[in-house]
Amino acid sequence: MDxxxxRALVATTPATFLNDIISLEEVYTxxxxxxxxxSTxxxxSNKVCxxxxxxxxxxAFARFAI
Structure with a gap:
């Protein structure tokens, strides 16, 4: 899981996010x-967050301070 x-979301874009997150939701809460x-x-990216x-x-939360 960690x-x-x-890794499933590191390369996601706004165009692919929905498919990527749905795939994760089939396995994880x-x-x-x-x-x-x-915590990773x-x-x-902050955009994915x-x-x-x-x-x-x-x-909203961010991984990196701006």
Missing amino acids: IIIP KDEIVNVLK RERI ILVAERYQIP
């Missing part, structure tokens, strides 16, 4: 996805 979730993304050391937050209607 490896698969970030919303809470698992969010918690892994918040993988280079997940915002897309995840919007999908789950949670406060």
Whole structure:
């Protein structure tokens, strides 16, 4: 889970995000996805974090400070 979730989303784009997140949701819960993304050391973009937050209607979070 800690490896698969970030790697599945590291290369996602707004155009492919829906398909990518649906694939993850078939295996993992919303809470698992969010918690892994918040704690991973993988280079997940802030844009992906915002897309995840919007999908789950949670406060936006970022991996990197701007």
